């Protein structure tokens with residue numbers, strides 16, 4: 139069955155799986171598009187949707203008891219909310235969603251927005267540990283924040299945006315911080331220029347950088363992690379050296395939450411691949427971190443906040459309107475903060491090679507652009523207060539989109 143071949147049947151009961159930003163946006167969009175039927179949202183977490191980006195920014199960096207940075211306005215979509223409950227299976231032919239508490243929900247349409255989870259280092263058990271942290275949920279953030287109050291020494295594994303934000307937060311908390319990364323931090327996402335600016339600021343604030351391929355978590359004794367959690371934790375580098383610290387924060391990527399769909403017939407090679415309107419079938423759509431969406435560079439997961447929102451709008455409309463719904467045209471946008479710097483970037487990553495256009499400032503401020511051979515642009519701005527629409531225009535049109543001297547006013 140292909141997404142475009144079946145006529146969308148009347149939608150009276152829609153179930154949204156996942157109560158993150160994609161699930162919330164899907165619910166809001168369904169209502170905005172006129173869906174007035176029975177709407178149910180199933181969320182594994184006990185909470186109302188909250189801002190994950192805030193967990194590694196304001197919440198981690200904020201002092202004292204400021205644990206509200208992640209709050210979002212209360213939902214207005216009037217869905218029935220089943221929180222603390224997970225979808226455990228889906229029978230696409232019978233149109234039944236199975237929950238882990240034994241209930242079955244019949245549906246006419248489903249939005250899959252079950253997001254992603256933090257990837258665990260190989261061989262490390264899933265159990266929460268007082269020495270090994272990941273950062274995906276509010277509980278993770280609160281646990282890490284409380285642990286940092288004791289100023290432990292920290293090893294951060296992974297030099298992507300999340301690892302850098304965590305390292306910055308740990309330094310702010312007064313910890314000694316070592317980052318283990320297999321390439322220069324942020325270089326895989328944004329190339330050497332932006333990486334250089336952030337690394338210089340990080341090192342100046344005391345970050346120790348260690349480069350290693352294939353690092354793995356071990357107990358400080360050298361035994362595999364998990365065999366003895368009381369004797370401290372270490373990271374074994376590719377050359378066999380074991381680094382030790384009081385805690386390890388792993389920021390080595392994420393994994394989509396798709397296991398509950400095993401046996402549903404919806405997965406292709408273990409992945410959820412949707413069409414340009416977010417559809418897997420006319421009655422099932424997917425959006426956000428869980429989904430591979432068609433992009434200008436082919437099918438991709440774009441695990442970013444604004445992409446989750448854009449995709450959820452497209453998918454909700456696709457569920458209600460079928461081919462009459464708009465097609466998605468994802469142009470990634472993300473931001474990051476740390477070490478006294480802020481960065482906004484529009485366009486696909488990784489960015490390779492030297493920037494085609496670079497406007498260096500005096501204090502690490504920088505605006506740069508790079509176009510690939512097909513002409514797709516990426517624009518990044520460090521410490522510029524440039525509005526996102528203007529950054530998008532730069533990525534799409536190049537520096538000609540700026541009048542001479544115009545960028546400087548955003549510094």
Ligand SMILES: Cc1cc2nc3c(=O)[nH]c(=O)nc-3n(C[C@H](O)[C@H](O)[C@H](O)COP(=O)(O)OP(=O)(O)OC[C@H]3O[C@@H](n4cnc5c(N)ncnc54)[C@H](O)[C@@H]3O)c2cc1C
Pocket residue numbers: 155156157158159160161180181182183189190191192193194223224225226251252253254255273274275300395398425426427428440441442443444446471472473474
């Ligand atoms: C610490 C951190 C910082 C980040 N910073 C940035 C940033 O600065 N900029 C940026 O663009 N992006 C950032 N991101 C990424 C961004 O937060 C995600 O792209 C976005 O949250 C994805 O939204 P989502 O709704 O698709 O998935 P999620 O936010 O993962 O939400 C999915 C929800 O579904 C639930 N769920 C899972 N399985 C089931 C099931 N079987 N049944 C029911 N519910 C289920 C999950 O528990 C979760 O609550 C950050 C992420 C993290 C973790």
